[in-house]
Amino acid sequence: MLVLSYLLRRLLYLFPILIGVNLITFLLFFLVNPPQDQARQALGGRNVRPEQIAAWMRERGYDRPRFWNAKEAGLKKATETIFFEKNARLFLLDFGRSDVDAHPVRTELVRRIGPSLMVTLPAMALGLLLHLALALAFARFKGARAERGIDAALVALMSISGLFYIIGIQALLGKGWMWIPVSGWADGLDAWRFVIGPVLISLVAGTGASVRFYRALFEEELGRDYVRTARAKGLPESRVLSLHVLRSSLVPIATAVVAGLPFLVMGSLLLESFFAIPGLGNYTLDALNQKDFAIVRAMVFFGSLLTILGLLLTDFAYLLVDPRIRLGGKKAGRLLPVWLFVVGATLVLAIVGHLSDPAIRAVQAAAPLAAAAPATPALWPGNLGAALALAALILLPLLLMRTLEGQRLKATLASSRLAQGCLAVVLFFIAIAWLDSVRWREIVKDSAGKVVLDPRTAEPARAQQATSLLDAGLLSAWRLAGAPVAKIADLSEKTYSAPFAKTLFVNTTDPSTGERRKETLKHPGRHPMGTDKAGSDVFLRAVKGVRTAVLIGILTTLLALPFALLLGVAAGWYGGWVDDLVQYLYTLISAIPGVLLVMAFVLLFGQGLWQICVVLGLTGWTDLCRLMRGETLKLRELPFIASARALGARDARILRCHVIPNLTYLVLVNLALAFSALVLAEATLSYLGIGVDPGTGSWGVMINDARLELSRDPVVAWPLLAAFASMFALLLPANLLADQIRGALDPKSGSKP
Amino acid sequence: MTPLLRVEDLHVHFRSVEAVAGISFEIQKGEVLALVGESGSGKSASALALTRLLPERAAEIRGRALLGDTDLLSLAPRDLRRVRGGRIAYVFQEPMSALHPLLRVGRQVAEAVRQHRPGVPAMKEAVRLLGETGLPDPERAARAWPHELSGGMQQRAIIAMALAGEPDLLIADEPTTALDVTVQAQILELLKTERRKRAMAVLFITHHMALLTSFADRIAVMRHGKIVEQGPFLEVISAPKHPYTRGLLACVPRLGARLKRFPTLSEVAP
Incomplete structure (x- = not known):
């Protein structure tokens, strides 16, 4: 009987999470990126007529109003809506039909x-x-x-x-x-x-x-x-x-x-x-590539459902294994604030959804949707990102040095040559990333050296591709080595060549004599890692991937930091319903499997460095928030906080001077530990095609391009090897350093040998 | 008479710190030796070093510890296991953390029985031992989880576990420090009774000397890893020769004494 009542209480707590997932799905798939845009994407971009869009939507049932159907009668006012048909039905495990070929999703799911x-x-x-x-x-x-x-x-x-x-x-x-x-x-x-x-x-x-x-x-x-x-x-x-x-x-x-x-x-x-393998993973990937929103939606919900079931099972696993744990207690959570929040959120979304219907339709009618243009590397986000990362990297240690843990870290670093070496390597990579981030667009000059003017604005025209400090440096190095190159693009050959080779990989047949001979390279011997299929220098590509890796590794955590700090500390410090809500939020977000969240994001907002940073930051936020909350809870009980209060300090001051500095070490440990996980994740995501856009340098993209070449004869392995070698060269020192940092800062682990 | 245990020039090094700097003492059969000193004097380290219970690679042990005529410090692991629990048993300070939280109490005691007295029905003997050490309703205690017992009951269970192998020497490392005063007295009574019944020697480590009046036969006082004074208990207590011993005794608050300030050790025995 006790078990049943506990089970019931847990379900009542976990169900709002499912509702929350459902609401997020609705928000992402129907409000932020409405079916009209999805139709446009599915039908192919720019030259799509409104009738085609309307037909596409009608076929799939997206032409109904979002929340409230005023035209229908009685109960149908609520049920003949997108929210009911597409979203609410998920609770019944009715996953609807595919957007691409209308096959029933659930049948396929079960089969796979x-x-x-x-x-x-x-x-x-x-x-x-x-x-x-x-x-x-x-x-x-x-x-x-x-x-x-x-x-x-x-x-x-x-x-x-x-x-x-x-x-x-x-x-x-x-x-x-x-x-x-x-x-x-x-x-x-x-x-x-x-x-x-x-x-x-x-x-x-x-x-x-x-x-x-x-x-x-x-x-x-x-x-x-x-x-x-x-x-x-x-x-x-x-x-x-x-x-x-x-x-x-x-x-x-x-x-x-x-x-x-x-x-x-x-x-x-x-x-x-x-x-x-014809499993669910492949199913989801195919859906992503085909932009089948219905399947991706269903997978997000299904995945979250499984995570929640997992949470339930964990509770019971604990019960079985540890006799000290009792049923009930505070684990069941306070239900009222959570349910209130969920109901409130639903209402807000309903109102927004209902009101935005005519608004969105008006906007759609007025202006054509800007098709996803090829990503021109904009200047300010790149520079901004680098500036942020650099600032944080300087500020964090400064803040940390004021605390006891900081002193320990300094001592560890000073005493261990391994740590110093690893730090040097990591800083080197960060320096490269920073050099690559300072970008500008060169002024275009014609062959005579005269400045070309942009016909539209009558100002000096600027190149499409931005150049960075790194590019400039590499170009100078190449020129010193004797290759006459003016821009980065000049470095390319026509196709494959082996490292340090003088000839291209491919044999050409002389059309006149029928002779087979090897074509010489434009810049023989200047490619230390050879060239890839498109002729780009592999070494250059590997180096260009550094920025993506480092920025994602560091920025992601830093982006999540302010929110994690704010919510985590508030939850730990004030407790009560604030705590309940924050816990609900992070349980909710962690309920959605990370990869699926990334997929949904990319599908809806396109690929790009910043999109990946944001969505990975979102998934990483939950861990950080939990950590901050736990540590604040511990700190709150410590005597020095009590004495600060006794001296009359206000909450804000205590938080600022006593609590937050003592959280710095956790942030650093988290940053260090998350770094390699994030870099690996980016490579995997880019490989799968849902990472940064292919124009940005990325090791994952390199691997994707190079993978198929393994079946050539002779095997073209060096682009692949270059990508892995670069990753390994960055991650090994980073991991070793992270270990040292954690050993120095984590008070539980004691001193390392 | 050959002493039961004879320790000669025992040294224990932890990396750069010398916890025990050459101590020697003897324990006769059935004798109670009190090992007294401040925290950090090396008492526990010496006791743990005898059966090499210190973390293997962190501690360096030198010297000789003769149990009868075998040197414990150079025994092979298999023989050492027979000594542990079978001839020398331990009772530790924190009863809650000394018991495995996820195994039932009876099972933990029975494990010790099985290890050293094969052939004896382990569970029955475990229940009997739990009763002998004063646990009311030993059947129920045996089926209980450690966290379901109070501190005093846990310590009794640990004593039962220690006695299961019928050891010749019981090393009690501050067994009552974590318990409240009334329970302290009870546990002490239990140890006295068991020692009498089994003619067992006891090495009682404590920082509270007065506790052992009417229990200890001899006393050794440790400071900074060395024994500064040892001898018959009553003699040393009533007429301490070493200034440190005098200082320790002076620090014990006495009923009825009138003092403006309590003396501290640094004042009395620099």
Whole structure:
């Protein structure tokens, strides 16, 4: 009976989250980017006539009013609306029909869960066993000299992008040694052959991060008093590890496993795409590429539903595993503020939606939609981003030095040559990113050297592509090496060439004599990493990717910071309904699977550096906010805050002088730890085609372009290798540095050896 | 008579800090030795070093610790396991954290029984031990989770666990410091009873000397990793020779004494 009432209370708390997800979906897909725009995008851009749009919308049921249908009678006023037909029906798991070919989404969804599970389930089960065993084995090495080596190896594994594992293993085992089929599927149990590759890759790719996580868990457990008691009883070490240590680690392990439920069902986008597995991941990707909004909407909702189920399961996993946890208590949360908020938000959206209908229609009629123009790298966001990042990087340490943790960090950095080396490398990359961000558009000169005037404005014309300090520097370097280049574009060849080669890759046949000969390069020997399919210098492309990586790695966290700080500190400090609301908000946002949120964003707002920063910032905001809230809660109870109050300080002053500086170290740790995750995420997203737009330099885009070239003969591997090498060169020091920072700043972890 | 335990010139180094700087003492069979000193004097480190319970790689141990005629500090792991719990047992300071939170109490005691007395029905013996150490309704206690017991009951359970292997020497590292006064007295009574029943030696570590009147036979006073004075308990207490011992005794508040200020150790024994 107790279980039932607890279950009911939890559902009552979690249901508003589902409603919230539903509202967000509605907001994103119907208000911000209304069906008219979606129709235009689907039908092909600029030259679309209003009748075509109307027909498209009518076929799919988007021509109804959003919230309130005044024309209909009775109940139909509410039901013959977009909100009811498209959104509310999701609660009934009625996912409607595809926008592209009208197939019923739910049927397809059910059909595809099987293949996804066939890959993810074994991967998760085997992965758990393998990683736990390795972590247990490694935990015994704490303090030994071997630990350094093991740690470095694990960090190195973590710094390699998942893409590399996939491409590498697929090429090696599939094409090279032919042990596994390269891609494909069979129905039923025959599919096991096709599952081996993806499962193997999952195991290997996840090893670095997972083993480190579990090992940290075990190391902490090994230091506990009850482990000492077990040893004092005379128990053999194997029993101490397998029973005592493992048992008490079950709670965090269970949480981590259950948190993976959404990914279990939705499948891995990358693996399914590489191995042509007909699962949900591929389904979502295809929908994205075809701009099928209906399917993407359904997936967002479905994914969130799974996350919420996962939350529910976590509660029960806790109950099973830890006898200290009691049902009920404060975990159920206060329901009233949350429900009030949800109802209020629905009403607000309804009113806005209803009122904006005629407004949007008027706007649409008046001005044509500006089709997505090719991204001209605008000057100010690029410069602004760099300026922001730089400012933060200087201010944060200054703020940090005022605190005790800052002093410890300084001490650690001063004493460890490894930390200094890593810091130097990371700063070097940041310097490159900054150099690449200071941009301007060159004045166009014709071949005689005279300034060309723009016919429309009668001012000196400026180039389409912006040049940056980095470009200028590289150009000078090239000129010094003897290549006569005036602009970056001049560096290109016609097509492939190997590193330091003198001739192009492709043989040309002399049309007159029929002779085959190799064409010489424009700038022989000047391409240290060769050129890619389009002839661009690979080294240059790799260097251009630095800015994207660094900006996303740093700016994302910084963008999320003010909001996380504001809401997190408010929640922790004031408590009450403010706390309830903030908790609701971040549970809500973290309920939507990150990748899907990115997809939805990109679909609706287009690709670009800033869009990615914003949406990744949104998903990262939840972690940061939770951290700030937790730490504020702890700080609030400390004696020095009480004495500040006793001295008469007002809340604002306490927050400013005592609370926030003490949160700085958390921000730095979060920044450091999130950096590599964000860089890897960007590469993956760009590879999938939902990252930065292809015009911006990005390692993910490089990998995407280069991947197909592995099947050429001879194999053109260097663009791929250059991209991975650059990523590794940035991420390995970043990860090692992050470790050092966390060791120095985290008061729990104590001093590192 | 060969002493049960004889420690010769024990040194314990933690990286750069020397926690124990060469101590030597003896414990006879059935004797109670009180090891007294401030926090940080090295008392716990010495006790843990005997069966190498200190973190393996962080601590460097030198010297000899002879149990009978085996040197504990150079024993192989397999033999060391037999000593731990079987001949030397421990009771620690914080009962709540010394018990595994996710295993039932009876099971933890039974584990110790099984390890050192195979052939004895472990669970039954565990319940019997829990009763012997004064837990009311030992059946229920055995089925309970550690957090369901009070501090005093937890410590009794730990004592039961320690006695399960029928050790010759019980090392009690401040077993009552974390408990309130009435419970302290009860636990002390329990230790006295058990020691008498089993003719067990006890190494009682504490910073509260007066606690052990009528319990300890001998006393050793530690300071900064060295033993500054040792001898029969009553002798040392009534006529301390070393200024530090005198200082420690002077710091103990006495009923009826009239003082303007309490003396501090730095004043009395610089």
